[in-house]
Amino acid sequence: MPFDERELEEIRKRKEIWEREYRNLSKRDTNLTTVSGMDVPPLATPGDLNGFDYIRDLGFPGSFPFTRGVYSTMYHGRLWTMRQFAGFGSPEDTNRRFKFLLEQGQTGLSTAFDMPTLMGYDCDHPRARGEVGKEGVSVSSLADMEALFADIKLDEVTTSMTINCTASVILAMYLVVAEKQGVSWDRLDGTIQNDMLKEFIAQREWICPPRPSVKIVVDMIEFCAKRVPKWHPVSISGYHIREAGSTAVQELAFTLADGIGYVQECIERGLDVDDFASQLSFFFNVHNDFLEEVSKFRAARRMWAKIMRERFGAKEPKSWMLRTHAQTAGASLTAQQPLNNIVRVAIQALAAVFGGTQSLHTNSMDETLALPTEEAVTVALRTQQIIAEESGIVNSIDPLGGSYVIEALTDRMEKEAFDYIRKIDELGGIIKAIDIGFPQKEIADAAYRYQQELDRGGKVIVGVNKYVTEEEMAIPTLRINEEVDRNQIERLREIRRRRNNEAVRNRLGAIARAARGGENLMPFIIDAVREYATVGEISDVFREVYGIYRDPAYF
Amino acid sequence: MANERKVRILVGKAGLDGHDRGAKIVARALRDAGFEVIYTGLHHTPEMIVETAIQEDVDAIGLSILSGAHNYLFPEIIRLLEEKGADDIVVFGGGIIPKDDIPGLLKKGVKSIFEPGTATGEIINWVRENVSPRNP
Numbered sequence: 001m002p003f004d005e006r007e008l009e010e011i012r013k014r015k016e017i018w019e020r021e022y023r024n025l026s027k028r029d030t031n032l033t034t035v036s037g038m039d040v041p042p043l044a045t046p047g048d049l050n051g052f053d054y055i056r057d058l059g060f061p062g063s064f065p066f067t068r069g070v071y072s073t074m075y076h077g078r079l080w081t082m083r084q085f086a087g088f089g090s091p092e093d094t095n096r097r098f099k100f101l102l103e104q105g106q107t108g109l110s111t112a113f114d115m116p117t118l119m120g121y122d123c124d125h126p127r128a129r130g131e132v133g134k135e136g137v138s139v140s141s142l143a144d145m146e147a148l149f150a151d152i153k154l155d156e157v158t159t160s161m162t163i164n165c166t167a168s169v170i171l172a173m174y175l176v177v178a179e180k181q182g183v184s185w186d187r188l189d190g191t192i193q194n195d196m197l198k199e200f201i202a203q204r205e206w207i208c209p210p211r212p213s214v215k216i217v218v219d220m221i222e223f224c225a226k227r228v229p230k231w232h233p234v235s236i237s238g239y240h241i242r243e244a245g246s247t248a249v250q251e252l253a254f255t256l257a258d259g260i261g262y263v264q265e266c267i268e269r270g271l272d273v274d275d276f277a278s279q280l281s282f283f284f285n286v287h288n289d290f291l292e293e294v295s296k297f298r299a300a301r302r303m304w305a306k307i308m309r310e311r312f313g314a315k316e317p318k319s320w321m322l323r324t325h326a327q328t329a330g331a332s333l334t335a336q337q338p339l340n341n342i343v344r345v346a347i348q349a350l351a352a353v354f355g356g357t358q359s360l361h362t363n364s365m366d367e368t369l370a371l372p373t374e375e376a377v378t379v380a381l382r383t384q385q386i387i388a389e390e391s392g393i394v395n396s397i398d399p400l401g402g403s404y405v406i407e408a409l410t411d412r413m414e415k416e417a418f419d420y421i422r423k424i425d426e427l428g429g430i431i432k433a434i435d436i437g438f439p440q441k442e443i444a445d446a447a448y449r450y451q452q453e454l455d456r457g458g459k460v461i462v463g464v465n466k467y468v469t470e471e472e473m474a475i476p477t478l479r480i481n482e483e484v485d486r487n488q489i490e491r492l493r494e495i496r497r498r499r500n501n502e503a504v505r506n507r508l509g510a511i512a513r514a515a516r517g518g519e520n521l522m523p524f525i526i527d528a529v530r531e532y533a534t535v536g537e538i539s540d541v542f543r544e545v546y547g548i549y550r551d552p553a554y555f
Numbered sequence: 556m557a558n559e560r561k562v563r564i565l566v567g568k569a570g571l572d573g574h575d576r577g578a579k580i581v582a583r584a585l586r587d588a589g590f591e592v593i594y595t596g597l598h599h600t601p602e603m604i605v606e607t608a609i610q611e612d613v614d615a616i617g618l619s620i621l622s623g624a625h626n627y628l629f630p631e632i633i634r635l636l637e638e639k640g641a642d643d644i645v646v647f648g649g650g651i652i653p654k655d656d657i658p659g660l661l662k663k664g665v666k667s668i669f670e671p672g673t674a675t676g677e678i679i680n681w682v683r684e685n686v687s688p689r690n691p
Contacts, residue, residue, distance in 0.1 A: 115570070115571035115572060115622050116571065121571070127570075127600065129627060130624040130627025130628055131571055131622060131623070131624045131627075134622060134623030134624055135622050135623050204574070204597055244575075244576050331576075335670055336672055368671050369651070370653050371623075444583075447580055451584075454674070455675055461672070464672040465674075472654075477653050477655075550596070551596035551597040551598065553595065553596030554579075555566075555579040555594045
C-alpha cells in the first residue's frame with residue numbers, strides 16, 4: 001500500500017474519532033466473530049496492514065507467491081471445473097447419474113464409494129451388511145469399475161475418486177479400465193483422494209496404522225510420477241478436518257502440515273521434489289463465513305508457495321502452486337427448512353470463486369436427509385453456472401485483492417496457521433502429532449466449543465435456533481433400492497466363479513511378498529486387479545502384513 | 556436417597572460409518588451433565604456394541620449413524636439385546652435418518668431419534684426423564 005508514515009498517522013488519528021462515535025452509539029447484540037470464533041476488525045483500514053508489500057505479499061496471478069491465483073489467466077482462460085460428487089447403489093445407477101450430470105453441464109466427474117468399498121470389505125462381507133450402496137457406489141471388483149465407466153472414455157473426462165485406505169486398489173482398477181478402453185495411462189487426468197493422514201485426523205476411514213498407510217500413499221505418488229504423469233495421486237484435504245469441527249485456521253494448518261508430511265516422506269524415499277510436487281493437489285472446505293473463507297484460500301496459496309520454495313527448495317514454479325478443489329460445507333446444512341440450504345450453498349460457492357478454486361462441488365439442499373435427488377443436484381450445479389455466467393465476479397481476477405479486511409485476515413490466518421505448523425514440527429512432525437492425538441483433540445475441542453456456542457444461542461442458524469417454523473415442508477428424498485445388495489453379491493459370486501482363482505491367489509501372494517519386502521505395491525496390485533482380485537481380498541493382505549488400526553476413541 | 560447409582564450410557568458408533576463429530580460431542584455433553592459415559596469409538600459391529608453394553612452394565616445405548624445403514628443397524632442391536640435378555644437397556648440415537656424412516660425405527664423399539672439440529676440440552680433432558688439405572 002503506497003501510504004507513507006504521515007498519511008498512516010493521519011488515518012490512525014481519524015480512526016480514533018470514528019471509534020469514539022462507534023463506541024458511543026447503540027449496536028445490535030452481535031459478536032463480530034467468524035463461524036470459527038476469530039474476531040474480525042469492525043472496520044479495516046490501511047493501518048491494519050503493517051509492512052504490506054504488494055510485490056512480496058500479493059504479486060501477480062500465476063507467479064510466486066500465487067496469492068492472487070495459481071494461473072495468469074485464472075477464469076479467463078478456463079472456468080473452475082464443475083465437479084459434483086456422485087455415487088450410490090450399483091455401478092449402473094451411478095453411471096446413469098454421471099451421464100445425467102454431464103448432460104446438465106458439469107465438466108468433471110467425482111465418484112463417491114460406499115462404506116464397504118471405502119473400508120476394504122467386499123459387498124458380501126458380514127461387515128458390509130446394510131451398508132452396500134448406501135453412502136456411495138458399491139465396487140468390489142474390476143467388473144464393477146468397468147460398469148461404472150461404461151460408455152465413458154477415460155481420455156475424454158477428468159475423474160476424481162474419493163477413496164483413501166483402498167485408493168491403491170481403486171486406482172489400479174481405473175488404470176486397467178483405461179487399458180481395456182485402449183487409453184494409455186499418460187493421457188489420464190484426474191485425482192484420487194488418497195490422503196491417509198487426514199483419515200486418522202478427521203474422516204476416519206482406515207485399515208492399517210499410520211506408517212504403512214503413508215507408505216502406500218508414497219508408493220502411489222512415486223508410481224504416478226513415472227507412469228501416470230497427468231494424474232493427481234493425492235488430494236491433500238482440509239474439507240473433512242473442517243467437517244469434523246475444526247476452525248478455519250486449524251483446517252488450513254493441519255492440511256498444509258499433512259502436505260509437508262507427504263513431501264517429507266517422498267524426499268526420504270529418495271524422490272526429487274520437483275519430480276512429484278506438481279502432481280499434488282488440495283481440497284478445502286468452503287464454509288459460511290465469507291470473509292474468513294476467501295482469506296483462507298489466499299493464505300493457503302501463499303503459505304504453500306513459501307513452504308515448497310523455502311522449506312523444501314523446490315525449483316520449478318509448478319512445484320510451488322497450490323491447486324485446489326473445494327466443496328461447500330456439508331455440516332452447515334440444516335434438515336429444517338431445507339430450501340434455505342440453496343442460499344447457504346450459493347454464498348459458500350461465491351466464496352470459493354472469490355477464493356480462486358480450480359474445481360468446485362456444491363452441495364444439494366436435501367443432503368442432511370439423504371443422498372441428492374436429480375432435482376436437488378441440478379439446482380446445486382446451476383448455482384455454479386449462474387455464478388460463472390451471470391454474476392460478473394469472474395470478469396476481474398482476485399477482485400477482493402486489496403480489500404483492507406481481506407488482506408488483514410489473509411495475513412492473520414497465515415500467521416496463526418504457521419504457528420500451528422511450528423508446533424507440529426516441535427512435536428516431531430505430523431505422524432508423531434497424530435500418534436499422540438494432537439490434531440484430533442484440537443478438533444474435538446473446537447467442535448465442542450462451537451456446539452456450546454450454538455446451544456447458548458451465541459451463534460445463529462436460521463431455521464434451527466432462530467426463525468423456526470412449526471410446520472415442516474416435506475421434500476422428496478432419494479431412496480436406495482434394497483435390491484442393490486442382492487445384485488451386487490450375485491455379481492461378485494459370478495466373478496469369483498469365472499475368474500482364474502489360482503492366478504488370483506498367486507497375485508495376492510505377490511502383493512504380500514512385495515509388502516514385506518518394502519517394494520512399491522502398485523504394479524503388484526494392478527496385476528492382481530487384472531485377474532479380478534477384489535477390494536476385500538487385497539485389503540486382507542494389507543491387514544495381514546501391516547496390522548489393523550483401532551480407534552483410540554478420544555472424545 | 557443413599558448412594559443412588561449414576562445412570563450409565565454407552566455412546567456407540569455402529570457399522571463402518573466414521574462420522575464421529577456428533578457422537579463425541581454427545582458423549583462429552585452427557586459426561587459434563589453428570590452421567591457416566593462410555594464411548595465405543597468407531598467401527599463396532601452390533602455384536603460388539605451389545606457385548607460392551609452388557610459388560611459395562613449400561614442403562615442406555617445412544618447410537619450415532621450417518622451412513623444410511625440405520626434400518627439395519629438399529630433393529631439388529633435391539634434384536635441382540637432381546638436375545639441376551641438385556642432388552643431393558645434403552646436404545647436411542649441420531650444421525651442422518653430421513654423422517655420417513657423414524658416411525659419404523661420407533662416401532663422396532665428405538666425410544667427416540669434426535670434429528671440434525673438438536674441441541675445437546677434436549678438430549679440431556681430426555682435422558683434424565685427416560686433413563687434410570689437398571690440395577691440401582
